[in-house]
Amino acid sequence: MALVRWRPLRDLMSIQEEMDRMLDRFFGPGLLEEMEVTTPTVWSPNVDIAETNDAFIVTAELPGLNKKDIHVTYKDGVLTIEGERKREKEEKEVNFYRVERYYGKFCRTFHLPAEVREDKIEANYKDGILTVHLPKAEKAKAKEIDIKVS
Numbered sequence: 001m002a003l004v005r006w007r008p009l010r011d012l013m014s015i016q017e018e019m020d021r022m023l024d025r026f027f028g029p030g031l032l033e034e035m036e037v038t039t040p041t042v043w044s045p046n047v048d049i050a051e052t053n054d055a056f057i058v059t060a061e062l063p064g065l066n067k068k069d070i071h072v073t074y075k076d077g078v079l080t081i082e083g084e085r086k087r088e089k090e091e092k093e094v095n096f097y098r099v100e101r102y103y104g105k106f107c108r109t110f111h112l113p114a115e116v117r118e119d120k121i122e123a124n125y126k127d128g129i130l131t132v133h134l135p136k137a138e139k140a141k142a143k144e145i146d147i148k149v150s
Contacts, residue, residue: 043085043102049110056112056134063128072132074116080148082107083143115139 050057060081062070070083084105115137122133 043104043106045081045106046110047081047108047110055136056114056116057131058110058130060108060130060132061128062125062130065128066143067125069132070125072130074118074121074134077112077115079110079134080107080111081130081132111139 029116046061048137050059058079058081062083062085065083065085069085070081073080082105085103087103112134116134117137120135124133
């Protein structure tokens with residue numbers, strides 16, 4: 001009797017290949033790829049949130065939008081960025097092979113961990129990047145405490 005070395009990754013790969021074959025037999029060849037193209041998804045822009053000693057800085061990627069299509073609000077510690085990316089124009093005589101750009105409305109909300117000076121919030125939009133600067137309130141800023149040596 002010969003000893004066979006067990007290789008768990010090889011076994012996992014063979015299980016995945018068998019599952020792929022089973023799904024292809026069930027749905028038919030190419031059906032899963034068709035579903036991927038036609039399945040609608042919700043568009044949500046990528047956002048970075050940074051914190052400094054004095055402020056929060058929120059940066060959102062919103063390429064292809066106009067300033068009038070973006071709305072930024074702040075209320076009760078919640079920053080909301082919402083808007084809509086519209087299709088350029090509907091082409092009746094063109095059959096698209098693949099559509100990967102997302103269109104439609106989006107809404108992102110963020111709870112900030114400290115109080116913000118609402119009267120000093122600024123938002124700038126340039127080259128498809130929205131930057132919101134939210135200065136912290138005085139009581140939210142960290143205070144340096146002197147240590148006395150005795």
